[in-house]
Amino acid sequence: MQSNVRPESMARITTKELADAFIAEQVAEIRAQVGDKKVLLALSGGVDSSVVAALLIKAIGKQLVCVHVNHGLMRKGESEQVIEVFGKALDANLIYVDATDRFLNLLAGVAEPEKKRKIIGAEFIKVFDEESAKLEGISFLAQGTIYPDILESDGVKAHHNVGGLPEDMQMELVEPVKLLYKDEVRVVGDALGLPHNMVYRQPFPGPGLGVRCLGAITRDRLHALREADAILREEFDKNGLAGKVWQYFIAVPDFKSVGVKNDKRYEGWPAIIRAVNTTDAMSATIEEIPYALLHHITDRITHEVDGINRVLLDLTPKPIGTIEWE
Ligand code: XMP
Numbered sequence: 001m002q003s004n005v006r007p008e009s010m011a012r013i014t015t016k017e018l019a020d021a022f023i024a025e026q027v028a029e030i031r032a033q034v035g036d037k038k039v040l041l042a043l044s045g046g047v048d049s050s051v052v053a054a055l056l057i058k059a060i061g062k063q064l065v066c067v068h069v070n071h072g073l074m075r076k077g078e079s080e081q082v083i084e085v086f087g088k089a090l091d092a093n094l095i096y097v098d099a100t101d102r103f104l105n106l107l108a109g110v111a112e113p114e115k116k117r118k119i120i121g122a123e124f125i126k127v128f129d130e131e132s133a134k135l136e137g138i139s140f141l142a143q144g145t146i147y148p149d150i151l152e153s154d155g156v157k158a159h160h161n162v163g164g165l166p167e168d169m170q171m172e173l174v175e176p177v178k179l180l181y182k183d184e185v186r187v188v189g190d191a192l193g194l195p196h197n198m199v200y201r202q203p204f205p206g207p208g209l210g211v212r213c214l215g216a217i218t219r220d221r222l223h224a225l226r227e228a229d230a231i232l233r234e235e236f237d238k239n240g241l242a243g244k245v246w247q248y249f250i251a252v253p254d255f256k257s258v259g260v261k262n263d264k265r266y267e268g269w270p271a272i273i274r275a276v277n278t279t280d281a282m283s284a285t286i287e288e289i290p291y292a293l294l295h296h297i298t299d300r301i302t303h304e305v306d307g308i309n310r311v312l313l314d315l316t317p318k319p320i321g322t323i324e325w326e
Contacts, residue, residue: 002029004150006179013184019191022184023055026176030059037139039174042128043068043094044206045082047199048144048177051185053086054192055176056142062093065138067131069124072100073208073222076230085195099127103210104219111216111254113326120207141171145178146185202247203281211326215254221269224307225252228271231300235293241275245287248275250301251325252308259309268309271301276323284318 013019039056043049043066056064066086070079079096087094106119132138177185189199205211209229213222229250236242251272259266273294278284298311314321 002175002178004178006147010179013180013187015187016191019184019188022180022188023058023191026055027059030056030174030176033172033174034060034063034140037063038135038137039064039140039142040132040135040138040171041066041142043082043086045074045078045198046144046204047182047185047189047201048146050082050085050144050194050198051177051189051192052142052144052175053092054090054189054194056174057086057090057092058192064093064142065135066092066094067097067128068094069097069099069127069131071103071120071124071127071208071210072098073103073120073210073213075204075209075233076226081195081198085198095131097127097131099123102127104217104222107210107217109216113211116210116217116326117207120210124206139171140174142174142176143178145175147179147181150178200243202245205324211324212249212251214251214325220307221252221254224269224305225250225271227305228252228301228308231304232273232297235297235300236275239290239293241287241289241293244277245275246277246284247323248273248287250274251314253325257310261309266309268307270310270312271305271308272312272314272325273297274314274323274325276318278318278323281323282318284323286315286317289313 011018013022039060041049041053041056041064043053045068053064053066068079068082083094083096086092087096103120103123106123107116110116110119177188180188186199190196209222209225210217213225232248232250236245236248241248251274252269253272256267256269259268275287275289276284277287294313301308301311
């Protein structure tokens with residue numbers, strides 16, 4: 001097993017050539033470690049787990065079993081992309097679990113943010129456990145641990161991250177990117193041929209849209225949030241902001257205001273735009289978005305998304321506002 005300390009002699013992976021060399025080395029190491037046994041991976045579709053999946057598929061193909069749990073709080077199109085890329089294009093052994101109802105039923109009526117996080121984290125582990133119990137002959141657990149996770153903790157992903165797995169799982173770990181920094185994981189992902197939008201996507205909290213559908217989550221408001229968020233992302237992509245802004249999203253609070261639509265009173269929720277820049281997420285500044293684009297986004301969201309009748313812009317830096325609203 002690899003040590004948890006990055007050797008000083010290890011070059012920063014910045015080019016396709018360096019990434020290819022890393023991939024070749026890891027493929028050999030994974031094959032040596034795993035032999036003909038099976039490996040299990042919780043595949044969220046985030047950068048780290050996706051790169052680990054692609055590396056393992058290259059090394060051991062169908063000996064890797066990926067489990068993707070859709071907790072119903074993913075952004076629009078994310079679970080579909082996991083199925084498309086891993087289930088179809090890479091022909092992986094992928095188990096897709098749509099656990100939306102389980103999560104949303106448990107979250108019904110729960111307004112307190114930390115309680116919501118706990119429910120989501122605990123249920124994730126439960127669903128993953130149930131799925132792995134159905135499988136036979138799994139000897140290894142793969143994890144998308146990266147070097148900052150090791151530097152910041154004891155080598156296990158921060159447990160508030162959905163994807164944190166039970167400690168009593170008696171399996172040897174396979175962690176092929178544990179000595180890499182995030183930028184290197186992305187270069188490796190590119191070299192493995194993963195889609196650009198998967199490799200360069202912005203950070204997304206484990207509890208997903210659950211902490212952006214503020215207060216007690218309802219299906220209709222969650223749906224409105226997902227649609228509004230997709231419009232914001234589409235417009236940022238089209239207008240060259242996607243690579244410039246570190247994190248951007250919509251939050252939808254649990255209150256309505258009066259509006260007017262087709263000459264009739266129309267009560268709806270506000271969609272709040274948050275777009276911040278940061279290097280370490282400890283502090284954040286506000287990205288300036290051109291007014292014309294803000295008008296266009298407002299127009300699209302208020303016309304295309306049922307239930308939204310206003311669009312607001314959050315201008316608060318961190319501190320004092322955290323990046324997420326909950
Ligand atoms: P805050 O809101 O604390 O967010 O300024 C800082 C960064 O952390 C992300 N975040 C989370 N990530 N689970 C996660 O995996 C969480 O519960 C969580 N809460 C916040 C947030 O999106 C931002 O990038």
